[in-house]
Amino acid sequence: MKAYKDMSRDELLTLKAALEEEYKEEAAKGLKLNMARGKPGASQLALAMPMLDVVNSTSDMKTFLGNDTRNYGDLDGIGEARKLMADMMGVEKDNVVVCGNSSLNIMYDTVSRSMNFGVNGSTPWCKLDQVKFLCPVPGYDRHFKITEVFGIEMIPIPMDDHGPDMDLVENYVNNDPAVKGIWCVPKYSNPTGISYSDEVVLRFANLHPAAEDFRIYWDNAYCIHHLYEDQQDEILNILTECEKAGNPDMVYIFASTSKISFPGSGISAIASSLNNIDFVLKQMTVQTIGHDKINQLRHVRFFKDIDGLKAHMKKHGELLRPKFEAVLNTLDQELSGLEIGSWIKPRGGYFISFNAMPGCAKAIVAKCKDLGVVLTGAGATYPYGKDPEDSNIRIAPSFPTPEEMEMASKIFVLCVKLVSIDKLLEQ
Amino acid sequence: MKAYKDMSRDELLTLKAALEEEYKEEAAKGLKLNMARGKPGASQLALAMPMLDVVNSTSDMKTFLGNDTRNYGDLDGIGEARKLMADMMGVEKDNVVVCGNSSLNIMYDTVSRSMNFGVNGSTPWCKLDQVKFLCPVPGYDRHFKITEVFGIEMIPIPMDDHGPDMDLVENYVNNDPAVKGIWCVPKYSNPTGISYSDEVVLRFANLHPAAEDFRIYWDNAYCIHHLYEDQQDEILNILTECEKAGNPDMVYIFASTSKISFPGSGISAIASSLNNIDFVLKQMTVQTIGHDKINQLRHVRFFKDIDGLKAHMKKHGELLRPKFEAVLNTLDQELSGLEIGSWIKPRGGYFISFNAMPGCAKAIVAKCKDLGVVLTGAGATYPYGKDPEDSNIRIAPSFPTPEEMEMASKIFVLCVKLVSIDKLLEQ
Numbered sequence: 001m002k003a004y005k006d007m008s009r010d011e012l013l014t015l016k017a018a019l020e021e022e023y024k025e026e027a028a029k030g031l032k033l034n035m036a037r038g039k040p041g042a043s044q045l046a047l048a049m050p051m052l053d054v055v056n057s058t059s060d061m062k063t064f065l066g067n068d069t070r071n072y073g074d075l076d077g078i079g080e081a082r083k084l085m086a087d088m089m090g091v092e093k094d095n096v097v098v099c100g101n102s103s104l105n106i107m108y109d110t111v112s113r114s115m116n117f118g119v120n121g122s123t124p125w126c127k128l129d130q131v132k133f134l135c136p137v138p139g140y141d142r143h144f145k146i147t148e149v150f151g152i153e154m155i156p157i158p159m160d161d162h163g164p165d166m167d168l169v170e171n172y173v174n175n176d177p178a179v180k181g182i183w184c185v186p187k188y189s190n191p192t193g194i195s196y197s198d199e200v201v202l203r204f205a206n207l208h209p210a211a212e213d214f215r216i217y218w219d220n221a222y223c224i225h226h227l228y229e230d231q232q233d234e235i236l237n238i239l240t241e242c243e244k245a246g247n248p249d250m251v252y253i254f255a256s257t258s259k260i261s262f263p264g265s266g267i268s269a270i271a272s273s274l275n276n277i278d279f280v281l282k283q284m285t286v287q288t289i290g291h292d293k294i295n296q297l298r299h300v301r302f303f304k305d306i307d308g309l310k311a312h313m314k315k316h317g318e319l320l321r322p323k324f325e326a327v328l329n330t331l332d333q334e335l336s337g338l339e340i341g342s343w344i345k346p347r348g349g350y351f352i353s354f355n356a357m358p359g360c361a362k363a364i365v366a367k368c369k370d371l372g373v374v375l376t377g378a379g380a381t382y383p384y385g386k387d388p389e390d391s392n393i394r395i396a397p398s399f400p401t402p403e404e405m406e407m408a409s410k411i412f413v414l415c416v417k418l419v420s421i422d423k424l425l426e427q
Numbered sequence: 428m429k430a431y432k433d434m435s436r437d438e439l440l441t442l443k444a445a446l447e448e449e450y451k452e453e454a455a456k457g458l459k460l461n462m463a464r465g466k467p468g469a470s471q472l473a474l475a476m477p478m479l480d481v482v483n484s485t486s487d488m489k490t491f492l493g494n495d496t497r498n499y500g501d502l503d504g505i506g507e508a509r510k511l512m513a514d515m516m517g518v519e520k521d522n523v524v525v526c527g528n529s530s531l532n533i534m535y536d537t538v539s540r541s542m543n544f545g546v547n548g549s550t551p552w553c554k555l556d557q558v559k560f561l562c563p564v565p566g567y568d569r570h571f572k573i574t575e576v577f578g579i580e581m582i583p584i585p586m587d588d589h590g591p592d593m594d595l596v597e598n599y600v601n602n603d604p605a606v607k608g609i610w611c612v613p614k615y616s617n618p619t620g621i622s623y624s625d626e627v628v629l630r631f632a633n634l635h636p637a638a639e640d641f642r643i644y645w646d647n648a649y650c651i652h653h654l655y656e657d658q659q660d661e662i663l664n665i666l667t668e669c670e671k672a673g674n675p676d677m678v679y680i681f682a683s684t685s686k687i688s689f690p691g692s693g694i695s696a697i698a699s700s701l702n703n704i705d706f707v708l709k710q711m712t713v714q715t716i717g718h719d720k721i722n723q724l725r726h727v728r729f730f731k732d733i734d735g736l737k738a739h740m741k742k743h744g745e746l747l748r749p750k751f752e753a754v755l756n757t758l759d760q761e762l763s764g765l766e767i768g769s770w771i772k773p774r775g776g777y778f779i780s781f782n783a784m785p786g787c788a789k790a791i792v793a794k795c796k797d798l799g800v801v802l803t804g805a806g807a808t809y810p811y812g813k814d815p816e817d818s819n820i821r822i823a824p825s826f827p828t829p830e831e832m833e834m835a836s837k838i839f840v841l842c843v844k845l846v847s848i849d850k851l852l853e854q
Contacts, residue, residue, distance in 0.1 A: 037499065045497045049484040052721075056483070057476040070472045072464065072690045100527050105715040115543055116553065116577060126543065126553040142716075149713050150543060263499045265721040286576045287535040289569075292528045292719065294479075294692040 001337030038350035081296035119213035138381030154383035163200035193346025195233035205241035330409035428764030465777035508723035546640035565808030581810035590627035620773025632668035757836035
């Protein structure tokens with residue numbers, strides 16, 4: 001394939017005319033496909049349906065300690081759910097609090113509490129002139145939205161194939177006391193799909209923060225969300241590494257079963273040092289009497305243990321793999337060599353991150369929409385929704401069927417080509 | 428019966444000696460009873476067990492609008508759950524957002540958001556020198572704890588049989604712009620058991636707050652929690668009355684099914700003007716992608732409608748009535764005429780409020796504890812846990828069995844007598 005940039009104006013115009021014919025054909029199909037959000041597909045949800053039977057009117061509703069899950073109590077979660085989530089997060093049970101249905105909500109609350117009450121006794125952030133968070137980019141829009149609404153200044157940190165640019169991270173964290181946090185999706189990162197290398201994790205653990213209340217917000221959303229049996233990313237255990245490095249309190253880990261059982265009806269957890277957990281619980285006890293323990297019991301009775309979780313996620317991987325491959329194959333076949341976009345093949349998680357030619361992302365997303373294919377808004381993967389290069393597009397292949405993903409991918413590459421040609425013709 | 432205060436020193440000492448014999452007998456029994464918190468009893472929880480069957484692996488998981496309750500979406504709750512909670516709260520469906528498992532959590536979040544973001548565009552409270560809340564006393568300790576942790580100054584407002592002292596309320600709210608809220612449990616009040624009179628509700632609705640961001644925090648926790656079929660309190664609809672009075676945005680109403688289905692596994696809701704709900708949702712969308720919709724569906728499928736809720740609560744009333752009566756009968760039989768305590772007979776809710784002679788509450792609670800009967804800590808019903816009279820004790824009869832409540836009540840009146848005699852002998 002000849003790279004578009006090496007084509008003459010005439011070549012480009014000829015190609016454009018042909019692509020516009022294709023465009024008309026696609027438009028006539030009147031498709032309606034949504035690749036905007038990381039929503040599990042119907043076949044994935046079906047996998048968890050038997051979970052709705054394991055706790056029923058004849059069930060023993062007591063925890064192994066004898067507490068009635070139907071009544072108030074167990075603010076930190078029932079023991080067996082703490083154990084399950086601990087095993088999933090690679091930490092000890094005592095380091096875990098199991099919460100409600102949303103890890104995003106725990107993250108929001110963690111930031112919110114820091115605003116109002118500080119971190120383990122530090123000055124409440126709302127009393128400070130400036131609070132800053134580092135935001136690896138492209139990243140997760142809902143992380144950025146939390147820091148945005150609290151008026152926290154967001155500093156983009158470029159990501160490469162190994163994680164965030166750690167020279168930059170160290171420079172900010174170790175020198176600027178206004179830097180209070182960094183958002184991380186360390187495994188099968190949202191949206192780039194890469195996992196942090198051991199060196200990156202170790203450099204995180206060995207930071208020397210200028211702010212005592214600096215914390216790493218380690219959203220391990222896709223910790224067991226592999227696409228392949230034989231190619232699974234593993235990352236170093238950040239809590240252990242922080243302890244070793246003399247920074248035991250420096251990290252909050254978040255996870256949930258939203259993309260394991262049911263989005264919106266899963267269970268979520270925070271893991272951290274005992275010191276941090278103690279502080280979190282002291283605040284949480286004012287906020288609520290406790291979380292939904294029957295749902296915690298339901299999860300434990302269904303998955304039983306970490307092996308049950310992994311076996312279940314193997315099935316998810318099998319359902320997701322063809323959808324990812326439909327996109328990746330189309331990108332490979334249609335765009336390789338054209339030099340109008342780049343992407344990484346992820347081994348897990350929920351997204352494929354596509355980098356278009358600078359200045360093309362918004363136009364591509366708009367063109368796809370015209371053809372009935374909804375993508376995450378261009379820019380969403382950057383703080384304040386502003387991608388300075390207008391280049392990154394997040395593709396979420398999970399919700400449509402594999403067949404739909406194939407149709408959607410064809411439309412996507414068609415739009416990439418058309419917008420890229422227009423961009424080159426402008427120059 | 429002769430009032431203790433009219434007894435001679437010798438009479439009191441003779442009585443004390445007899446009571447101390449009784450005390451020894453009770454101590455020998457080694458009882459262990461908990462009347463500390465408004466926890467439903469096992470028989471109440473059993474009523475909701477069939478709810479665990481109505482959503483199972485063979486169920487249609489779609490809402491009547493066709494949304495899949497198993498996936499992300501419906502931030503404001505599924506339509507049918509909004510309708511159910513709206514009917515329970517006496518408002519329209521569009522005025523309701525159904526949230527997670529805890530109305531306390533909604534209240535906390537509402538205060539927390541006001542601290543960080545203000546109320547519908549007002550200055551965030553964390554930027555103000557002073558924020559005050561009015562706290563009808565005796566009241567609910569967990570309300571007071573929320574305002575306490577946020578550093579909000581709490582002003583106690585005495586309660587009488589009709590509600591809070593409205594002269595005081597009007598004086599504070601209409602003149603002091605630092606007064607931003609008032610905590611209310613308007614029906615079967617926690618702990619006094621009284622319901623606000625129509626005049627009180629109307630005076631609330633017709634306040635002229637000095638602060639534009641003043642709100643009434645109307646915790647209608649016991650809205651359908653009647654003890655009797657033929658004697659049910661009804662209160663005026665505060666949202667309607669506020670609208671009529673030209674104060675449409677002045678109230679937030681909170682409720683949950685914690686004491687209808689399962690504490691910790693119920694559903695909760697906030698109701699308010701469309702204006703307020705819009706603001707709440709704009710903030711909530713940053714906090715979470717949505718609440719547990721499967722549990723909402725479970726509630727709707729089980730209760731069906733407001734009539735189903737009411738029928739269910741009739742059964743609760745039947746189970747709770749003997750427990751309340753065990754306490755009330757014992758108080759009547761053992762303390763009438765002694766002038767060492769007063770109480771109100773509630774027609775619903777979860778509590779009996781007992782006012783001991785000033786300076787006696789802490790000692791009574793401690794003495795009960797020595798005999799194995801745990802009560803809510805004395806003072807808990809006042810801001811900062813400080814009852815200036817050391818008089819009020821909250822009795823929660825729901826958790827023990829009626830037989831246990833009878834035993835516990837006997838111990839309670841015994842301790843009231845002993846402590847009162849000691850107090851009189853001191854004088």
